[in-house]
Amino acid sequence: MLWLIIALLFIMLFMNFSIMVVLLTVALLMMVIMAPDLNLVMFIQQLSSSIESYVLLAIPMFIFAADIIVEGRTANRLLDFVKDMFGHIRGGTGIVAAATSTMFGSVSGSSQATIAAIGRPMRNRALEYGYEDSHIMGLIVNSAGIAILIPPSIVMIYYGMLTGTSVGDLFIAGIIPGLMIFLGYAVWEFFIAIKKDIPVEPKATWKQRWESFRRAILTFGFPILILGGIYSGMFSPTEAAAFSVLYAFILEFIIFRSVKVTEIYRIAISTGVVTSIVFILLAAGGAFSWIISYLRIPQILTETVLGQDPSQLQILLIMSAFFLISCMFVDSLVAIAILTPIFFPIAVTADIHPVAIGILITLQATLGTVTPPFGVNIFTACAIFKRPYLEVVKGIVPYIVIFLLVNMLLIFKPDIIMIYQDILGTSKGG
Amino acid sequence: MQVLRFIDRLWVHVEQAILSITTIAMSVMLVGNAISRYFFNKSWPFTEEIGKMGILVLTFMGLGYAARKGMHIEMSGVFDLLPNKVKRILRIFINLVSSIILIICTYLAFRYVIHLYDLNQVSTILRLPLYLTMAVIPLGFLLATIRYFVDFIQTILVKEYEDPKEEIEPAEQVKL
Numbered sequence: 001m002l003w004l005i006i007a008l009l010f011i012m013l014f015m016n017f018s019i020m021v022v023l024l025t026v027a028l029l030m031m032v033i034m035a036p037d038l039n040l041v042m043f044i045q046q047l048s049s050s051i052e053s054y055v056l057l058a059i060p061m062f063i064f065a066a067d068i069i070v071e072g073r074t075a076n077r078l079l080d081f082v083k084d085m086f087g088h089i090r091g092g093t094g095i096v097a098a099a100t101s102t103m104f105g106s107v108s109g110s111s112q113a114t115i116a117a118i119g120r121p122m123r124n125r126a127l128e129y130g131y132e133d134s135h136i137m138g139l140i141v142n143s144a145g146i147a148i149l150i151p152p153s154i155v156m157i158y159y160g161m162l163t164g165t166s167v168g169d170l171f172i173a174g175i176i177p178g179l180m181i182f183l184g185y186a187v188w189e190f191f192i193a194i195k196k197d198i199p200v201e202p203k204a205t206w207k208q209r210w211e212s213f214r215r216a217i218l219t220f221g222f223p224i225l226i227l228g229g230i231y232s233g234m235f236s237p238t239e240a241a242a243f244s245v246l247y248a249f250i251l252e253f254i255i256f257r258s259v260k261v262t263e264i265y266r267i268a269i270s271t272g273v274v275t276s277i278v279f280i281l282l283a284a285g286g287a288f289s290w291i292i293s294y295l296r297i298p299q300i301l302t303e304t305v306l307g308q309d310p311s312q313l314q315i316l317l318i319m320s321a322f323f324l325i326s327c328m329f330v331d332s333l334v335a336i337a338i339l340t341p342i343f344f345p346i347a348v349t350a351d352i353h354p355v356a357i358g359i360l361i362t363l364q365a366t367l368g369t370v371t372p373p374f375g376v377n378i379f380t381a382c383a384i385f386k387r388p389y390l391e392v393v394k395g396i397v398p399y400i401v402i403f404l405l406v407n408m409l410l411i412f413k414p415d416i417i418m419i420y421q422d423i424l425g426t427s428k429g430g
Numbered sequence: 431m432q433v434l435r436f437i438d439r440l441w442v443h444v445e446q447a448i449l450s451i452t453t454i455a456m457s458v459m460l461v462g463n464a465i466s467r468y469f470f471n472k473s474w475p476f477t478e479e480i481g482k483m484g485i486l487v488l489t490f491m492g493l494g495y496a497a498r499k500g501m502h503i504e505m506s507g508v509f510d511l512l513p514n515k516v517k518r519i520l521r522i523f524i525n526l527v528s529s530i531i532l533i534i535c536t537y538l539a540f541r542y543v544i545h546l547y548d549l550n551q552v553s554t555i556l557r558l559p560l561y562l563t564m565a566v567i568p569l570g571f572l573l574a575t576i577r578y579f580v581d582f583i584q585t586i587l588v589k590e591y592e593d594p595k596e597e598i599e600p601a602e603q604v605k606l
Contacts, residue, residue: 015520016509018502021528024535044542044567052482053488060488061460064453235464238481242460246593265450275485276492277501283489331503374505405477 002297005029019330023284030291031087038294043287050286050337051279054238055161059240061273062152062270065248066108067267067274071259072252074219075117077087078103081209081216081333083125083209088203091186091193093129097122097136098143098185102178105147106223111369112380114144119384138387139393141370141377142403143185149178152244155365156358157237158282158333162340165354168230170362173420175354175409177363192398218251227426278333285337298342299382312350314418318412319343319357320364327368328375336361363407371400445495445573451487454486475555483563490570497577518585525582530576539568 005026012022031038070209082099086092100122104114114137119140126136134396148155151171160167161241193200204212225243229235235243259267292298305318322343347357369376372393381392410416463477496502509517546561553560 013505014508015524016504016506017524017528018497018504020502021531025527025531028531028534040538041542041545044539047539048486048564048567052483054478054481054486057456057460057481057485060453060485061457234468239460239464242464245457246461264454268450268453269446272453272478272488273492273496273499273501275453275488276449276490277496277503279485279489279491281503329505360544 001033001273003374005033006231009142013329016154017337019334020280020284020389021283023288023334027284027288027291030295031265034295046287046290047283050290051283055167055236055266056279056282058152058157058167058238058241059154059278060271061238061245062109062154062157063132063274064268064271065241065244066110066113068245068248068252068259068264069107070113071263071267072248073256073258074107074251075100075104076121076214077216078159078219079121082211083201084209084212089190089200090200091189091191091198092130092194092201093126093198094136094139094189094193095186096184097126097139098146098189101143101148102142102150102182102207103219105150105178106152106226107219108147109157111144111366111377114147115140115380115384116378119381121145123385129201130160132395133387135192135392136395137381137387137392138397138399139185139189140233141375141381141396142399143182144367144377145370145403146181148369149174149181149359149362149429151175151223152237152241153362154278155362157334158336159340159358159361160237162336163344163354163358165358168227169355170358171230171237172424173359173417174362176420177359177406178415181403182411184406185399188293188329188398188402200355218255221247222409269311281334281383282337285334289341292338293341310346310350312352314346315343315350315414316352316360316414319347320411322409323361324367324371327365328371331376332365332368336365352414353418356417359417360414360426361365363410367400367403367407370396370403372396380407416426441448442495445491448491451497452484452487456481476601479553479555479558486563489568490566491573493570494573494577497574497581522582522585525578525585529575529582532571532578536568536571536575539564539571543568585586 007024008029009022012025013019017025023252028040028043031040031043079096079100082103083092083096086095089095097118100118101114104118105111108114108117122140123133123136127133136332151174153171153174156170156174157167159165222244225247226240226246229240229243230237249264252314253261253264256282306315310318322339323335326339344354344357348354370378373376378389381387382389385392394410436504459474459477459600463474467473509520512520543561543564546564547559549560551560553563
């Protein structure tokens with residue numbers, strides 16, 4: 001019976017039902033067939049209790065801040081600054097694209113917003129310098145993924161809420177893996193530029209650099225506000241998110257005046273509807289997760305795949321594989337809603353730090369958004385650049401390989417993730 | 431028919447207003463609370479409760495609007511490859527099944543609200559009756575049901591099928 005329901009889930013997904021409807025259907029069916037003694041009204045109660053959380057309020061706020069920023073000119077200021085600093089290095093144009101995405105990640109918690117904001121100017125510039133279209137599109141799709149690892153990150157907020165892990169710690173811990181992947185991409189760009197003999201951009205003078213730094217400096221307020229605020233205990237993550245809305249508002253509406261104040265109404269509609277789309281998935285995913293754990297499916301599943309006494313590495317490998325494959329097919333938040341309650345307790349008993357688990361899960365979520373056939377970033381890039389799917393996919397292979405290498409390194413040596421504690425000088429715990 | 435169209439057009443504006451005003455109000459409240467706590471050492475006790483209500487309102491009142499805009503997340507990879515004729519039949523089927531599922535959810539949510547009404551529970555701080563807040567759940571599901579049902583009828587009536595998804599602005603792309 002269970003297998004039939006799981007098969008139905010996949011058939012409905014492939015038939016192009018919206019994921020919300022699929023989850024609602026499957027969860028309700030499971031309740032009716034496999035747990036007929038439960039009152040169906042409890043299903044609705046689970047829907048609402050899965051999203052009624054003060055921590056999750058941070059998500060619409062960060063989306064709102066990013067929406068305001070995408071409307072404005074902040075992305076271009078960042079791009080100019082990074083270009084003046086690194087544009088003259090071999091492969092500079094590619095490195096600039098990766099670096100700008102990484103920096104833009106500290107403003108927005110989403111890779112799609114990053115593609116929307118910096119994709120087009122970046123691609124135009126790269127084409128001018130003789131980059132192949134599929135090369136630069138592959139790079140943009142993948143380096144936008146780094147934005148998920150660089151705080152703020154919606155995936156991390158949700159994971160933190162589900163497991164009670166400190167969102168502040170997760171935010172800080174994401175920086176090192178994010179930079180590792182950026183470095184991997186930068187080195188690759190450097191060598192590919194030598195091999196293909198791509199011309200370099202002219203070097204900017206120090207005066208130009210200072211000028212573009214001055215124009216971009218206010219953008220650096222976001223990471224300071226978010227990380228500094230949360231880590232010093234001044235704000236909760238939710239308040240930090242609200243303050244980044246305020247900061248984005250002040251930047252774009254008052255200082256730069258790149259967006260009209262009356263536009264705020266329209267921008268907020270977009271934020272509201274995206275919030276609805278994301279949260280209905282969280283609600284349905286939460287209810288689905290509740291019913292499968294009521295039926296003790298997770299226990300059965302983990303005993304079958306993990307055996308009796310799995311090692312730490314086995315647990316991490318299998319956990320990552322499950323997350324990666326699910327994130328490739330469904331929305332990463334849905335995968336996290338369903339899989340985290342299954343794997344988190346096992347990983348914790350195997351003595352893996354909750355922050356390390358969270359970062360590894362975030363890595364799989366990131367990789368899922370860039371991997372064909374269903375990676376969301378690919379579709380976003382197709383829509384924004386108006387290029388065919390296959391052309392976008394062609395260029396992404398080397399970046400996925402680099403990502404996988406970093407991913408494997410961190411799975412084998414999760415201690416690297418915890419280095420942030422030594423840097424900050426905090427003790428282990430919590 | 432004319433009246434229905436008018437109500438429909440009016441309703442879009444109502445939905446937009448609900449989404450936009452809730453989002454803006456929540457940000458103002460959260461910032462206000464943080465400032466008040468930091469500078470005046472006084473938190474606004476209702477922030478958490480209103481914030482959670484705001485999430486419920488956004489989530490469920492946005493369902494219908496997102497369905498109208500074709501923005502609910504789907505795995506359209508296979509679907510996109512199909513010829514238009516098959517797409518149309520599949521679309522009719524999807525819209526019908528979706529509206530059936532959603533009307534069941536509407537009914538269950540309605541029963542949940544009735545249950546809360548009988549219990550007469552109120553929220554801890556503002557003493558608001560819980561059933562009022564939760565009423566957005568059946569309402570949201572009902573709106574989504576109507577939307578999918580209207581799409582079902584429309585896809586049947588229209589012989590020449592084109593993908594009904596409106597062109598989505600990059601800023602409206604789904605973000606994770």
